[in-house]
Amino acid sequence: xxxxxxxxxxxxxxxxxxxxxxxxxxxxxxxxxxxxxxxxxxxxxxxxxxxxxxxxxxxxxxxxxxxxxxxxxxxxxxxxxxxxxxxxxxxxxxxxxxxxxxxxxxxxxxxxxxxxxxxxxxxxxxxxxxxxxxxxxxxxxxxxxxxxxxxxxxxxxxxxxxxxxxxxxxxxxxxxxxxxxxxxxxxxxxxxxxxxxxxxxxxxxxxxxxxxxxxxxxxxxxxxxxxxxxxxxxxxxxxxxxxxxxxxxxxxxxxxxxxxxxxxxxxxxxxxxxxxxxxxxxxxxxxxxxxxxxxxxxxxxxxxxxxxxxxxxxxxxxxxxxxxxxxxxxxxxxxxxxxxxxxxxxxxxxxxxxxxxxxxxxxxxxxxxxxxxxxxxxxxxxx
Numbered sequence: 001x002x003x004x005x006x007x008x009x010x011x012x013x014x015x016x017x018x019x020x021x022x023x024x025x026x027x028x029x030x031x032x033x034x035x036x037x038x039x040x041x042x043x044x045x046x047x048x049x050x051x052x053x054x055x056x057x058x059x060x061x062x063x064x065x066x067x068x069x070x071x072x073x074x075x076x077x078x079x080x081x082x083x084x085x086x087x088x089x090x091x092x093x094x095x096x097x098x099x100x101x102x103x104x105x106x107x108x109x110x111x112x113x114x115x116x117x118x119x120x121x122x123x124x125x126x127x128x129x130x131x132x133x134x135x136x137x138x139x140x141x142x143x144x145x146x147x148x149x150x151x152x153x154x155x156x157x158x159x160x161x162x163x164x165x166x167x168x169x170x171x172x173x174x175x176x177x178x179x180x181x182x183x184x185x186x187x188x189x190x191x192x193x194x195x196x197x198x199x200x201x202x203x204x205x206x207x208x209x210x211x212x213x214x215x216x217x218x219x220x221x222x223x224x225x226x227x228x229x230x231x232x233x234x235x236x237x238x239x240x241x242x243x244x245x246x247x248x249x250x251x252x253x254x255x256x257x258x259x260x261x262x263x264x265x266x267x268x269x270x271x272x273x274x275x276x277x278x279x280x281x282x283x284x285x286x287x288x289x290x291x292x293x294x295x296x297x298x299x300x301x302x303x304x305x306x307x308x309x310x311x312x313x314x315x316x317x318x319x320x321x322x323x324x325x326x327x328x329x330x331x332x333x334x335x336x337x338x339x340x341x342x343x344x345x346x347x348x349x350x351x352x353x354x355x356x357x358x359x360x361x362x363x364x365x366x367x368x369x370x371x372x373x374x375x376x377x378x379x380x381x382x383x
Contacts, residue, residue, distance in 0.1 A: 011059065011060055011063060012348065014287075014291070014344055014348075015287040015290075015291070016284060016287045016288055016291065016340055016343065016344055017056075017059065017344070019280055019283045019284045019287055020052075020055060020284050020340065021052060022280050023277060023280035023281050023283070023284055024047075024048055024051045024052050024055075025048070026273060026274075026276050026277045026280050027044075027047075027269070027272070027273040027277045028044035028045070028047060028048050029044075030247050030248055030272075030273050030274050030276070030277060031043075031044050031248070031272060031273065032044050033247050034247045034248055034249075034250070051333070051337075054333075054334065054337055055337045055340065055341070058337055058338050058340075058341035059341045059344060061341075062338070062341040062342055062344075062345045063345055063348075064345055064348070065305075065308070065345060065346050067345055068312075068342040068345045068346050069140060069143065069144055069147075069308075071338060071341075071342055072136045072137065072139070072140045072154075072342070073140065073147060073150055075133055075136065075154070075335070075338070076133075076137060076140070076150050076151065076153060076154030076157070077150075079130060079133055079154050079157040079158050079161060080153055080154070080157040082118045082119065082126075082129075082130070082157070082161055083130070083156075083157035083158070083160040083161050083164075084157075085097060085118050085119075086116040086117075086118040086126065086160065086161055086164045086165070087116075087160055087164055089107050089114065089116040089117075089118065089164070090107075090114050090116045090164040090166075093106065093107050093109070093114050094106065094107065095107055095116070095117065095118070097118055097119045100119075102119075102121075103117065103118075103119060103120075103121075104117075108123060110166065113166040114164075114166060115165055115166035115167065116164040116165055116166065117165070118161070119331070120330050120331065120332065121329065121330040122330075123165045123166060123167055124165065124167045124169050124170070124263075124325065124326040125326055125328060125329070125330055125332040126161065126165050126332075127161060127162045127163075127164075127165025127166075127167045127169065127170030127171075128162075128169055128170050128173055128322040128325075128326055128328075128332060129161060129332050129335055130157070130158040130159070130160070130161025130162040130165070130170060131158065131161075131162040131169075131170035131171070131173035131174045131177075131318060131322065132173055132177075132315055132318045132319050132322055132335065132339075133154065133158040133315070133335070134155055134158045134159065134162075134174055134177055134315075134318070135177040135180070135181070135311050135312070135314035135315035135318055136154075136311060136312065136315045136339075136342075137151045137152075137154035137155045137158060138151070138155065138177075138181070138311050138314075139307065139308045139310070139311025139312060139314075139315075140154070140308075140311075141155070142304055142307045142308065142311070143304045143305070143307065143308040143311075159174070162174055167325075168219060168220060168221035168227070168325065169322055169324075169325030169326050170322070171221045172219065172221065172321055172322070172324075172325060173318045173319070173321045173322040173325075174318065175321070176314075176317050176318045176320070176321030176322075177314045177315065177317065177318040179317075180310075180313065180314035180317045180318070181310075181311075181314055184307070184310055187296065187310065190293065211235065213231055213234045213235060213238075214231045214235070215231075216230050216231040216234065216324070217230075217231035217232075226258075226263075229257075229258045229261065229263065230263055230264055230324070230325065232256060232257075232258075232259070233258075233259060233261070233262070233263065233264055233267055234264060234267060236252070236255040236256060236259055237252075237267045237270060237271060240252075240255060244270055244271050244274060244275075245270075245274060245275040246274055246275070247274050248270070248271055248272045248273050248274045248277075249271060252271050262327050263325065263326055263327060264323065264324055264325070264326075264327065265323040265324075265326065265327040265328060266278065266281070266282075266323055266324065268327045269281045284340070285316070285320060288316055288340060288343045289313065289316065291343060291344070291347040292309055292312060292313040292316065292343060292346075292347060293313075294347065295309050295346060295347040296309045296310060296313070308346065309346055309347075312339070312342060312343060312346060315339055316339060316343065319336060319339060
């Protein structure tokens with residue numbers, strides 16, 4: 001991905017970058033304050049180098065739509081390699097990556113089903129890695145006619161990764177992507193969809209005997225899911241708000257059975273980083289959706305480009321769905337950072353004059369790149 005052009009000429013900080021840095025710093029500072037030890041400080045400095053360093057390396061390497069498509073092609077190749085190993089693991093019960101270290105040789109088996117994990121630390125993040133890539137490969141299929149074979153291989157490989165993990169969370173993440181693609185015909189009426197979702201949730205909360213989040217307890221795709229634990233974790237997090245809102249808490253194991261397992265990344269942000277970290281994490285996701293929506297409206301009339309942007313949005317929604325079933329604590333975070341970098345790249349495409357674009361209140365200066373690859377003059381965009 002090395003190019004002759006100067007990176008500083010094309011890299012422009014945006015709202016996602018700022019929210020991401022604030023989120024990473026907030027988590028590290030609050031974690032260190034809570035533990036107030038030198039070990040915690042060293043640990044979090046290491047974490048900051050990993051998160052901010054990797055994120056901005058990807059941001060500097062993925063600067064345009066072409067870079068984003070190249071990144072998706074690389075992920076397709078990686079998915080094919082991992083899918084091959086996880087399929088073999090599913091058949092034999094032995095992890096081929098064990099000889100490299102860092103992975104158990106004998107695979108976990110639950111209710112008679114092998115839960116393949118490949119090079120990941122656990123089966124659920126492994127499956128989530130594959131499930132959240134499918135939407136990107138569908139977008140590549142439509143946008144890049146010359147790479148359809150690679151997109152098809154990527155889709156097959158990602159689905160193999162998701163299913164051989166033997167977990168419900170990856171399946172629900174794929175369902176989230178499918179739901180997002182099903183909304184493509186009514187893409188111009190997404191405001192009504194959002195209000196419809198909010199109204200449905202509020203209505204269920206009113207008519208249900210239990211709180212609406214206990215619906216998670218009924219989710220069991222594989223027959224071996226722990227939906228009750230996830231619902232109880234969310235319920236206890238809300239009930240113990242006073243314990244964690246300021247600087248997080250380490251008391252969650254005492255909330256109940258299996259409450260030590262922060263198998264919800266939203267809950268993990270709150271419990272480990274307090275309310276500020278949780279809000280900043282949600283803000284990163286919110287800014288990503290906002291930029292995608294604005295870019296999609298600007299690309300109205302160009303089906304392939306608009307569909308690619310929608311596919312990346314479907315991948316983002318798929319990630320959000322997976323956050324409710326697992327926390328990212330291994331190399332799965334790289335795919336999340338890469339997705340954010342791709343969102344920044346494809347939403348820096350031309351914002352042509354369009355009656356669908358609305359004016360917003362805050363002024364931010366950004367540089368956009370035309371579809372032909374030529375640089376547009378810098379102009380002010382109202383966010």
